[in-house]
Structures are given as C-alpha cells and as structure tokens.
Amino acid sequence: MDLELRHFRILLAIAEAGSLTKAAAALMLSQPAMTTQLRRIEASFGQPLFERSVRGVAPTRAGELVISHARDAVTSADRIRSYRLRPTADLEPVTVGGCSGPLMGHLTLHLPAALSNPVSFVQFVSTGELLGRVGDGTIDAGCLVDLDGFGAAPAEDVLVDVIGLEPVAVILPAGHPLAGKERIALASLAEETWLLPPNDPGCDDYGALADACGTAGFTPRISPHRIGDLSILCDLVAQGIGLTLAQGSARAREGVVMRRLAGDPLLGRHLLALHRASPLIGARPLLLDLARDAFAARCAKRD
Template sequence: MELEVRHLRALCAIADTGSLHKAARTLGMSQPSLTTQLRRIENALGAELFSRERTGCRPTPLGRAVLSRARPLVEQMNALVADTRAAASRSSGSPQLRIGATASRVLGGWLRRLRTRLPETGTSLHVDVSARALLRLLSAGQLDVAFVHEVEGFALRVPPGLDQRVLVEREPQFIAMSRDHPAAGRSVVELTDLAADRWMIDPTVDGEWDGVQRVFDAAGLDPPVLRGDYHTATSLIVMGEAVAPCQPTSGPREDMAIRPLRGDPLAVRLLLVSRPGFTEAEGVYADLEAAYRDAAMRAPGYRQWLLRNESPLLAGSGAVA
C-alpha cells in the first residue's frame, strides 16, 4: 500500500479531533471506513500510529513523528488546490464567495441576502458540525469566511492571521422537548425539571458535551445521556424519549416545545471569521446580522427572551414589548 494525500489527511483529522468518530464526520465518511483505512495505513507502516483509549485516540511517539511530516504536505496540497481554484475563478471572470458554517437556522436568510446583494457572485456553502474543522479550512485558504459558534467556557483556537467579528456575544441555548412534557406548559423551564429526562447530545460538535457536562456538574445533576446527531434527536424528542439543547432561533413546531432554561446556563458565542484581506467582510457581516435578526424575530420564544433582556439585537427590528 502506498500512502496518498487522502491517507495523510485522515491521520491529521484523527489527531486534530482526537476521535475516529469525529474525524470521520469531518472527512465525510463513515467511522467503520475510517477505522479500516487507519488499520491499513498502520499495517503498511508496520506499527500503530494511534493508541485507542476510552477518551479517544492519541498519537503514539511514531504517530507524532509521522504527523510532523504529514501536516506540511497536507497544508501544501490544500494551498495548491485553493490557489488553483482561485486562479480558475479569476480567469472565468466570475467572482466566488466560499462560505463555511456550523448548522444554523440563519443560513437560508443569509444566503438569500448575499445572492440579492451580489447577483454576479457565485456562492458555495460548506456546512460542518466542527467549528475547528471550518477554521482549519479557512486558514488553509479553502474558505473566504466562516460563521461558527463557540461553546461558553471552551474557547475556539482561531488560527493566527484570521479576522473575526462577534455577531452575538452570548446566545442562550434553549431546550427542545415533546409537547406533552410536564414542563412544556411553562414559559421558562427549570433545569431540575429535566433531571430525570434522557438528554440527547451530539459529541461531534466541538465543546458541546463539555459545556452540557459543566452545567450538570454545577447543578449537581447526573441525568442519563444519549449520544447521537441532532437530526436523530428530533424524532426521539417528539416521541418523548429525550430532550436536547437547541438554538433559540428554532421555529415553533406543533409536535415540539422549545423553552428557555432559567438563568440561561447553556450559551454560545457566535463569530464570523474571515481570511485576511477579504474585501467583502463588512457586507457579508451586515447580511448575516440582518438575517440573524429576522430569524430571531420569527421565533416567538427567542423574541420574548430578547425583549426581556433588552438585547441590542432588537435595535431597528421594530419589536415592541
């Protein structure tokens, strides 16, 4: 077996995420496929590159040596691809806007505004659950801008040289539950009301589990936890089998209740990060801000939360108490 760039990318992804599952999500492949690929790489080299532990994967001494040589090669290949695509875009005469984002209810409105304001610009969107993965793509020149969230208490490591602006300093995370949940009839839910519920957490979202665990520890709670993606969580929530954190911009649903937690113990910071010299940064940020405000106003629970907290986001929205 000869090592290829895709194999080196896989090794770097495993080392960066510390998990085969997270790395597979980042690479857009299944975990069994990545596990098989790693086994073949290790067999070809004749030694283990990662030690499998309960807390994840850690590079062995040999693995660290391989990674020290693999990373520059991967970065050079990424730069080559980015430069080639940029040159092709320039030669075609059509400007391109490459956007990365973690999942958000705001994306549709943001893209619509960008398309309206920049009708001659081709826009691509790369969505990833990992903010760190998006920032790496941005640093490598494969994206122009990335809209990411940072879980409170677990700061993102923004690569040097990138520009960043804060869209929302502290966005509260609400809780999604079934319509017939005992706490669904309240406008604000106590954390203790959910102590006996199964919580659905996506561990591949950077900082997500750590942030929720910190809140549990502070409240002296230890509820049962299910680990999986939030698309799967929706069906479990509707059936009353789980509750889960959710974005406050989540729209109302007939089969689900979305409520704020008392004291807002769960929160994220929303950032727009752009590559150096990105001339459209101001306009792109303004479009994102407007799209976010629109989404917030369409979510009744969040709109009321913003009014109660006299949020600056309400400026110019026309919202009244």
C-alpha cells in the first residue's frame, strides 16, 4: 500500500488520543474503519506501530520514529494549504460541476477556503453533459463517475484524472432470497429484470451491465423504465419491479439491501476533469489532493 497524507493524519490522531475509539471520533470514522486503516498502515511497515493495552494504545519505538516524520509531513502540507492560491491575477470567478458521488460535496466545503477566486458549484444529472461542458470551457472543472471501460473519451484539451475505483453493488428487495448473502454471483441474477438510469452519452450503463452479464453467461432483461433518482429506484426495487445498481458506498433505503457482486465485475470510476485552459489549472494539485481525501473518506466509511 502506498502511504498518503491521510494515513499520516490517522497515525497522529491515534498518537494524540491514545485510543482508537477517540481517534476515530476525532476523524469522524467508525472504529472498525479506523482499525482497518491502522492494520493496513502497519502492514505496509511490516511491524506494529502501536502497542495495545487495556489503557489504550501507545507508540512502539518504530511508531515514534514514523509519527515524528508524519508530523513533519502533515505540518508542511497544512502550511502549503494555508496559502490562498491565485490561479489568475484578476481573481477570475471559477465554476466547478459535479454529478453523483463524494467529490463535489468535499470540494464545496473546502475549495473556496483554499482559493482567492470566487467559486460556484453546479450539479449535473448527466455525466456526458458535464464532460461536454468542461470540454467547451463553460465549466472549469468537473467531478464525475462512470463505469470502468464504458466511459466517454474526453475532449483533446481536457485532462482527466482517475481518483479511485469503487465496486458497484446490486440493490435487491430486503425479502429477496439472496438478500442474506454477503456477496452475490451475477449469474444467480440471470432471471431478474434490471432498472437502469436514463441513457447518458458519458457512460454506457447498459453496455457495462450487458458485458458483465455476458461474461456470467446470460443476457440481462432490461426494464423499459429509465430513472436516475436513486430514491425512486429503491422504491421500485422494494416493490419487486426489478433490481438496480449503485456505487458501493451509497446509502441503502428502507425496504432494500445493497450487496457486493462476487468478483466485482463492475467498477465505478471517480474522476476529476479539468480543461487545460481553465483558470484552475494552476490549482490542479490542490484539486487532486482534495478529491483524493474525499474518496479516501468514502472508502473508510464503506470498510
């Protein structure tokens, strides 16, 4: 595992709190997520960084050394972030667009404080429309989600960074015979009807599902409904109209359950798109840092 700034913050929070529970609360993570993250960090070093006892946790000798360097890294990063970046001399207003996913919400909270430029945010329903608006320069940056291997190619002048990959989950009625399984083989859903969102030129949802189902040995039966609102989709699933797909860390609604597919045959890509001529191009490292923080927090909640 490649260590990132968020991992250093976790180590510092644990060292300061002397408790995984208190550190988890300080970082707004669940204790299981905190424990999982610490286990992965320690595995990357090949040795324990904290000693556990009934009184809490304390750094090992190796942990003290790592924490010392982590503190320097975090202090330097915070000092850099404290500078208000000026992509243009005349403080040109900038606009950031977003679709579903965690990235836009995180940028909405943190980007205005890091930029001198006035920032506005616009939500889009269609990934294709958002990507097109970044391409023609009417939106300076965009946060979007597509399906790995089935997203649209960006315009030549648009830089697209993959922030992370997230397994796609299936949403079933709570009373479905397979609802009790932790993972569900896609082949076991061959007789089901699938509810998909409206056609989106930025992401071929049908093509992705058909490809995964074809590999599993069947052709999916698709409902004529085309609905993008997850709440409405969950209502239809709960009533037995069909099944649907969602990002793996989405929140399940009443009457339905979300389950990972065995082998994760479908992956969502969380992306940051930026036009080369955008006034935000100088702030690209900051945007990527904030987007990765948002994705990491989402994954921690899922774990």
